[in-house]
Amino acid sequence: MLTQTAVIEMKKPRREYGTGCITARPNGRFQIQYYDALGRKRRETVSTYAKAEKLLQKRAAMREAGTLESAADSRIKIDALAEAYKVYAGNSAPKSAYWITLVWRCHLEPIFGGKVAARIASDDLEGYIALRLAEKAAPGTINRELTVFKAMLNHAAASDPPKLSRVPKFPAKLREANPRSGFIDDKQYAALVANCKHAWLKALLAIAYNFGFRKGELLGLRCGQIDLEARTIHLLPGTTKSDKGRTVPMTEEIFGLLSECVRGKITTDAVFTWSDGRPVKDFRGAFAAITKAAGLPGLLLHDFRRSAVRRMLRRGISKHTAKRISGHATDSIFDRYDIVDESDLAAAAKKLE
Secondary structure (H helix, E strand, O other): OOOHHHHHHHHOOOOOOOOOEEEEOOOOOEEEEEEOOOOOEEEEEEOOHHHHHHHHHHHHHHHHHOOHHHHHHHHOEHHHHHHHHHHHHHHHOHHHHHHHHHHHHHHHHHHHOOOEHHHOOHHHHHHHHHHHHHOOOOHHHHHHHHHHHHHHHHHHHHOOOOOOOOOOOOOOOOOOOOOOOOOOOHHHHHHHHHOOOOHHHHHHHHHHHHHOOOHHHHHOOEHHHEEOOOOEEEEOOOOOOOOOOEEEEOOHHHHHHHHHHHOOOOOOOEOOEOOOOOEOOOOHHHHHHHHHHOOOOOOOOHHHHHHHHHHHHHOOOOHHHHHHHHOOOOHHHHHHHOOOOHHHHHHHHHHHO
16 A cells, blocks of 8 residues: 555656755655755755645745845854854954954853854843853853854855845943053052063163053064164054054153163063073063052053053143054044043133132
């Protein structure tokens, strides 16, 4: 006795070449098979032959209209989109690629890994936020993790052909804590320098306090970047956060300190080295010692960058020039460093008097 599937197999007409085919599966379901506009083989399974015939016709019409790709790609897993984005980040933003990979592996993948990308909705994103808050993650950290996730989905949607037809609406960013407002004045800076036992540390602090260089920019300095004849410091393209180079003239104090740091060294040597010649990579102990001795516990090196911005503007240096010296790329970030404290307001009141 023939089964219903066998009867259908006997009755179904031979399809025209290129229009796809319908195959009966052992479990009683029917699988359609067709090729998309890019020549990729696609398969879908339904419960009846009539549904298979109807779906195959629908897919053929979508292929002719150019709307097939988004529907056919709706089964792509988020893992594939993440891998593609990591490759893109490695090529276009190598400095961020490691952090992006870390965010995906440690936080995003455990929650979204294995899921169909097209099925991720705003509710899933809200659930992620709730989970990370329960884990005591800072709002700023969660915002940046979701920024990475959104960039992954947008990259997939913008690819050719698109790997994703729709990007879910992301929740509003969480309110972040106010930026740190620590800074030092000339008197406190003098107290720190007075307690320095290392000549290189005095030079490093002088550059940080006057020019606001970042920690990585300071520790990455090589003797070839110090031009004693022109009295300038050259930060090379690719060595800064913005990847843009800049040249900054030295003050008399910095010139004297750097002259001692580069004496007897070759161009490829690090500017800041310990007494045995090893490049300085970690100086937290030395920095903690001088801040404690100067009565400034809890001070961070990044507070010098903030202080440098405030100091330059107070001395009449234009915002444009100060940005070029400190290396800030945008006004919004620069303005966060231009902090007004009670002494600024008191000075303003005196001027009004």
